Amino acid sequence: MPGLELAVVVPAFNERLNVQPLLECLAAALRGIEYEVIFVDDDSPDGTAALVRLAGLHDRRVRVIQRIHRRGLASACIEGMLSTAAPYIAVMDADLQHDETILPVMLRKLREENLDLVVATRNTAGGSMGEFSSARVRLSDFGKRLGALISHCDLSDPMSGFFVLDRRFLDEVSHSLSGVGFKILLDLVASSKRPVRFGEVPYRFRNRLHGASKLDILVALEYLQLLLDKLVGDVVSPRFVIFGLVGAVGVAIHLSILFLLRQVEHRTFAFSQVVAAFVVMTLNFFLNNAITYRDQRLKGRGLIFGLASFYLACSVGAVINLRIALFAVEGGVSWLPAGFFGLVAGSVWNYAISGIFTWRRKKSAAARLYSGAPVLEKPPAV
Numbered sequence: 001m002p003g004l005e006l007a008v009v010v011p012a013f014n015e016r017l018n019v020q021p022l023l024e025c026l027a028a029a030l031r032g033i034e035y036e037v038i039f040v041d042d043d044s045p046d047g048t049a050a051l052v053r054l055a056g057l058h059d060r061r062v063r064v065i066q067r068i069h070r071r072g073l074a075s076a077c078i079e080g081m082l083s084t085a086a087p088y089i090a091v092m093d094a095d096l097q098h099d100e101t102i103l104p105v106m107l108r109k110l111r112e113e114n115l116d117l118v119v120a121t122r123n124t125a126g127g128s129m130g131e132f133s134s135a136r137v138r139l140s141d142f143g144k145r146l147g148a149l150i151s152h153c154d155l156s157d158p159m160s161g162f163f164v165l166d167r168r169f170l171d172e173v174s175h176s177l178s179g180v181g182f183k184i185l186l187d188l189v190a191s192s193k194r195p196v197r198f199g200e201v202p203y204r205f206r207n208r209l210h211g212a213s214k215l216d217i218l219v220a221l222e223y224l225q226l227l228l229d230k231l232v233g234d235v236v237s238p239r240f241v242i243f244g245l246v247g248a249v250g251v252a253i254h255l256s257i258l259f260l261l262r263q264v265e266h267r268t269f270a271f272s273q274v275v276a277a278f279v280v281m282t283l284n285f286f287l288n289n290a291i292t293y294r295d296q297r298l299k300g301r302g303l304i305f306g307l308a309s310f311y312l313a314c315s316v317g318a319v320i321n322l323r324i325a326l327f328a329v330e331g332g333v334s335w336l337p338a339g340f341f342g343l344v345a346g347s348v349w350n351y352a353i354s355g356i357f358t359w360r361r362k363k364s365a366a367a368r369l370y371s372g373a374p375v376l377e378k379p380p381a382v
Ligand SMILES: Nc1nc2c(ncn2[C@@H]2O[C@H](COP(=O)(O)OP(=O)(O)O)[C@@H](O)[C@H]2O)c(=O)[nH]1
Pocket: 010, 011, 012, 013, 014, 015, 040, 041, 042, 071, 072, 073, 076, 092, 093, 094, 095, 097, 161, 212, 213, 214, 215
């Protein structure tokens, strides 16, 4: 029996209606190729995972990785790619927007030209952007230019989510991947320490038949996070940079409220300072929950506990800020750098403590199950 040649990794969120049509399209397009299809589902409420498992009962080439308490397109693709033994790996969307009939062409090109990667591109001659709004095309062009800067790779469609790669290339870059946001292709090429050998195959981007796009404004922020990680990720965590930016907005708002209450309302300094601090802590909490910790966003009761722990963490942070600044001033440092040191120390504290208590990762069911189990000295014999 010929061995497995190609794995098709399909990130999916609420794509129930597209599962069966996609499997049929792949079966027709990949006739003669030994392949498997791996859906990576983030616990879609519409039951996508259960449906894929049902399909897997009748077709052993089909399986699903169901991730609980997780979200993210790029990280889903990475986990799918790492889960297969196939020497060639394709990534494509579940929504039938990617034209599966060009997969054999891409695979042949990858093999015959000994490439790392073949990308299906939407905007070279012969390809098309489908019915995208002009604003979205402009945004995509802007992102593309930024992406080219960090990836040192002249892809004509670096935002494409449809490509085939050689497993050896994946192994080369897997430890450097950021796994943030929507742009897995950019992540892959920007993680390479050497020029990537790539090819391109144009295709016509189809319109969605079922389900809705998951792209929203926060995806743009995640893209920024990916760029940050690729630029400064070795030095400082991009999450900390975003936390710091949210904090900087907070400082500006704090000073504005203080000014308003003191100068316009003529309130006492202590009152104004306390009101400003509470408004800003609350605002920062919700901004961090929506942006910085988007992947671990707190909801419902968790939101209330989270807010309370954030108030507590930031109050201690404020004391540390003040102590350090005063200490520096007493040591002869002038007030501006002293204030800055205090602010940085307070922010590092807030970031560290809120990361541990406010947005602590939920323990997965598996982790809870195994937490009491003895640690194996040696891997079990297979
Ligand atoms: N596992 C997983 N898949 C996702 C997530 N967000 C989007 N997807 C899937 O990724 C693919 C592309 O998303 P889509 O919303 O169609 O993006 P668009 O084509 O750029 O509008 C689709 O197959 C989605 O179901 C996610 O958070 N987790």
